[in-house]
Amino acid sequence: MKNLITLGLLILLSIKLCAQEKVQITIIKNANIFDGLNEKLISGSDVLVEGKLIKKIGKNLSAKDATIIDAGGKTLIPGLIDAHWHTYYSNAPQSILATGDAGDVAIIGFIGAERTLMRGFTSCRDVGGNPFAVARKTDTGEYPGPRLFISGPPISQTSGHFDFRGKNDVPRNLTDPMPYWERVGLIMVADGVDEVIRRSRENLRMGATQLKISGGGGVSSSYDDLDVQQYTFEEMKAVADVAKTWNTYVAAHIFTDEAVQTAIKAGIKSIEHGFLMSDETLQMMKDNDVWLSLQPLLDDEDALHFDNPYSQEKFSKVTAGTDHVYKRAKELGVKVAFGTDALFDPKAAEAQGKMLAKLKRWYTPYEVLKMATSTNAELLMLCGPRNPYREGGIGSIKEGNYADMILVDGNPLKDIDLVANPDENFVVIMKDGKVYKNTIGN
Incomplete structure (x- = not known):
């Protein structure tokens, strides 16, 4: 009887685990990253996204069952x-x-x-x-x-x-x-x-x-x-x-x-x-x-x-x-x-x-992008504990922040007018680790 109860509990646990939504893992590879803070791009880097958050930034990143987006040297900027x-x-x-x-x-x-x-x-x-x-x-x-x-x-x-x-x-x-x-x-x-x-x-x-x-x-x-x-x-x-x-x-x-x-x-x-x-x-x-x-x-x-x-x-x-x-x-x-x-x-x-x-x-293109990302985030964070989004940060690409990112076809630090035409120039749009737009075909 005891063995049957144990088996039943194991079955129920297995069913519960299977029912849980699998955490989405995405890796954006080979991107030139404007992190929202520094003018110098982080060249040829990868960003590993796990669920809603940026898990790791570095080169040659990999993860089991990850969806790969090859940036092909395009510029990744914060949302x-x-x-x-x-x-x-x-x-x-x-x-x-x-x-x-x-x-x-x-x-x-x-x-x-x-x-x-x-x-x-x-x-x-x-x-x-x-x-x-x-x-x-x-x-x-x-x-x-x-x-x-x-x-x-x-x-x-x-x-x-x-x-x-x-x-x-x-x-x-x-x-x-x-x-x-x-x-x-x-x-x-x-x-x-x-x-x-x-x-x-x-x-x-x-x-x-x-x-x-x-x-x-x-x-x-x-x-x-x-x-x-x-x-x-x-x-x-x-x-x-x-x-x-x-x-x-x-x-x-x-x-x-x-x-x-x-x-x-x-x-x-x-x-x-x-x-x-x-x-x-x-x-x-x-x-x-x-x-x-x-x-x-x-x-x-x-x-x-x-x-x-x-x-x-x-x-x-x-x-x-x-x-x-x-x-x-x-x-x-x-x-x-x-x-x-x-x-x-x-x-x-x-x-x-x-x-x-x-x-x-x-302003320079760098000053414009910084204002619309990390600087604006600083203002929004004046709300302190009233912030309903406390799991991660916003406004910059760094580990532990929300995965809110845009892949730009071009370098807005050289040509800020790229942001004026998002339909054409924003090839990937991600918020909370979810891809809402991807037109680069991978």
Whole structure:
């Protein structure tokens, strides 16, 4: 009887082991590696990937049952990171705010997530929206999309940048129902210290990795001009204090000096945009170790287009400061991150790589690639223990990191424009050790 029980247990164990999914092993051989940190390529090397992680980097690597990808001397780079992305806003037309619903936005965002990954962006910091469902699906590996560091609904004051209510929806009574887009978490309006604390904690409860507020006027919004500071010092400090208690940080949409300086004093650690800042404010950012999350937005052939002339006029004013801020931030040594902030236009979203290549106006190809990989990863890691991806690191090719990598047909350290055409030049795209694209035929 005892022998029969033992045999039965062994059979059950065997069945369980057989049912377990086999760990995928992949070796990328004969690649010239840009590790995300150093300008000099690691020539003729192999990368052994086991499951989601980079197991070993070296020459002549082998492993039983490994899938081999022969890079043939092509350049292997870390997966790209967009530090200012909107999973839901990027592809949805602005008119959807008037005519659509949460289902429309979610479907557009879910489809757009695959396109984002196939442009080589394996990680994005989503600084406004409610794409938690998209992240839950893509994190399983069953559906393609970048890993997302989500702020949740961006928090704005009444008449602020994220107050998308209709013209006649104010005054708002305390007993009025919450507007639809706030109920579904696309945006959030909060006024006063108590209310911004509550909404901040709600975002963290939803799973936010960092918080996002509007601290100044915006381009796409209808009721605020660019010079307006949004939120008082006390309100900004309240949000920053909540983030601190959760061991994370706050990103703030702001363009102008006074608002940025108030945000810095309040403890906010990431300034989004900042196109109209002076040298004095940039130096204050440097002195207080505050990040500048900047986008290479210019009033050129890739300019964003808006449904109303008021927003278009503000866009022109903002982009007039782009060149100055990039130059001075670099000269002063401010920590600068790369993002795109594509809004309400699938064509703008598709230009994600082209936007990265535009940094060549101010940076060398090495500086551009480093910013979009290891530097951006450094900013994302300010979320500390709120980071949902703690099994490995991101932003660089090194042992123990997530296997987020792109094989480029050419050397982007010599020709950064290669990243502007990922369909043609990115021949392998891997995220979490899973190959989502392989056009080199092995």
